[in-house]
Amino acid sequence: MKAIIEKSRVYGRISAPQSKSYAIRLIFSSLFTEVLLSNLLLSEDVVDAINAVSIFGVKISEGRFEKPEKIALHSDKVYVKASATVLRMLIPIIAVVGGRIFIDGGESLRRRPVKAVVEALKDKGIRFSSDSLPMVIDGKLNDNYIEISGAESSQYVSGFMIAFAIVGGGTIKIKPPIASQSYIEMTADVLKTLGVDVKFCGNRVDIDVNERPRAYSGSIPGDFLLSSFYVASALLTDGFIEVYNLRGFGNRDKPHKIVDIYRYMGAYSVYSNGVWIAKASDIYRGVSVNVFDDPDMAMSIAPLASVAKSTTILSNVANLRLKESDRIEAIISTLKSFGIEAYVHNNSLYIVGGEPFSAVSRCPNDHRVAMMFASIAVKSGGILDNAECVNKSNPLFWSDMKFLGAKISLVIEV
Numbered sequence: 001m002k003a004i005i006e007k008s009r010v011y012g013r014i015s016a017p018q019s020k021s022y023a024i025r026l027i028f029s030s031l032f033t034e035v036l037l038s039n040l041l042l043s044e045d046v047v048d049a050i051n052a053v054s055i056f057g058v059k060i061s062e063g064r065f066e067k068p069e070k071i072a073l074h075s076d077k078v079y080v081k082a083s084a085t086v087l088r089m090l091i092p093i094i095a096v097v098g099g100r101i102f103i104d105g106g107e108s109l110r111r112r113p114v115k116a117v118v119e120a121l122k123d124k125g126i127r128f129s130s131d132s133l134p135m136v137i138d139g140k141l142n143d144n145y146i147e148i149s150g151a152e153s154s155q156y157v158s159g160f161m162i163a164f165a166i167v168g169g170g171t172i173k174i175k176p177p178i179a180s181q182s183y184i185e186m187t188a189d190v191l192k193t194l195g196v197d198v199k200f201c202g203n204r205v206d207i208d209v210n211e212r213p214r215a216y217s218g219s220i221p222g223d224f225l226l227s228s229f230y231v232a233s234a235l236l237t238d239g240f241i242e243v244y245n246l247r248g249f250g251n252r253d254k255p256h257k258i259v260d261i262y263r264y265m266g267a268y269s270v271y272s273n274g275v276w277i278a279k280a281s282d283i284y285r286g287v288s289v290n291v292f293d294d295p296d297m298a299m300s301i302a303p304l305a306s307v308a309k310s311t312t313i314l315s316n317v318a319n320l321r322l323k324e325s326d327r328i329e330a331i332i333s334t335l336k337s338f339g340i341e342a343y344v345h346n347n348s349l350y351i352v353g354g355e356p357f358s359a360v361s362r363c364p365n366d367h368r369v370a371m372m373f374a375s376i377a378v379k380s381g382g383i384l385d386n387a388e389c390v391n392k393s394n395p396l397f398w399s400d401m402k403f404l405g406a407k408i409s410l411v412i413e414v
Helices: 018-027 044-054 085-098 107-111 115-121 156-167 181-193 224-235 257-266 297-305 318-322 325-337 367-380 387-392 397-402
Strands: 004-005 012-015 036-037 059-061 064-066 076-082 099-105 126-128 134-139 147-150 171-175 197-203 204-208 216-218 240-246 268-272 275-279 288-290 312-315 341-345 348-352 358-362 383-387 410-411
Touching: 004 367, 012 387, 012 397, 018 036, 018 064, 018 085, 018 115, 018 156, 036 147, 044 059, 044 076, 044 085, 044 297, 076 085, 076 341, 076 358, 085 115, 085 134, 085 156, 099 107, 115 126, 115 147, 115 156, 147 156, 156 171, 156 181, 156 204, 181 197, 204 297, 216 410, 224 240, 224 257, 224 275, 224 297, 224 367, 224 397, 257 297, 297 312, 297 325, 297 367, 318 325, 325 341, 325 348, 325 367, 358 367, 367 383, 367 387, 367 397, 397 410
Parallel strands: 012 240, 036 216, 076 099, 147 171, 288 312, 358 383
Antiparallel strands: 004 383, 004 410, 036 064, 059 064, 099 134, 126 134, 171 204, 197 204, 240 275, 268 275, 312 348, 341 348
8 A cells, every 4th residue: 555645734632552562461361361342442462462361261242251161272373473572471371371382473574583581491391493583482480480591571571570470470681771661660560550560670570460460441542653644744744733642550650761862852742640741843853762661662763863953863774774674774764765864883873963855765664763753754745655554553553643734645556
């Protein structure tokens, strides 16, 4: 599918895109409690999560997930299309539950590393046929204690947290550095909401299930970083926007740091009671941000950085190469298609702001690349091939953008 994007003014009020990160964690939680999701959106990553829990016998019907009487593998194979989150959380769960299964995935997942979890489990009763997909996993974790590197991904830690909640408890020691620590905190929030005792201190996570976990019935909150592409589009086109349904779990009603970053760059950007309000400024300035804890944030900063009056420096970007695409190269090539200079040096990405011109590009099967492109193209115009790649996280992206005033024509190519 091709998206033809004209210069437009983006503005209005809209519900935040659903957080696939929360959705995936709640779906996996159905392995130890009942879960009813009233607003489940079937993005590709959510479908991967549904397929993953189904191999353990979870019964699924219209957002209702009923845990099986006894957790066990009900299939000898599973396919994960594109969600690294699902894959990396699934492997620890399989290891703790025990059994033998063949796992394969889409092309991008076959390139994604899973070496950290293989290394952590190889002397714990688990056998792997490979350290990348496709692979066979065989065995059962013979301990309720695991040590794992935190540098490759936080998703393994989240997987072990859910796995230990299934079997009553366990301890995870994370070998620093810990990448994307905020996502471990997100998993802790979800588990605490369900009545699981979680202690996350330093590089140690303790899981304890003292009583029967609570069932969950409710909605899935919105996602700040997916919302940021709507906000950035408004900020680049003299717009004003309100994004609601951004409340988190438990007492975690605080905004993502992207809200403050946009304000530092010169926009009016505030968050209160689940609503992000932003208004365009005449001038934006560059920022220096360490993205190690949240690499996905780089894609959200890039649109405003493309027009900033000073250079933006994103440091500790190495993990961006391990995403759906090589996101360092994807950011650079996308910005260059708009005539904006960007380059990498010493593990930092530099974006030299300018005046974007109309661009033609193709999404490298990476949803955030497409959304980043669209956020700039509403200012300058542009054409994006493979535009359907947004379905990985937000199938409503193009319709939402049009609702907010973006002039977009979608052409199905045959």
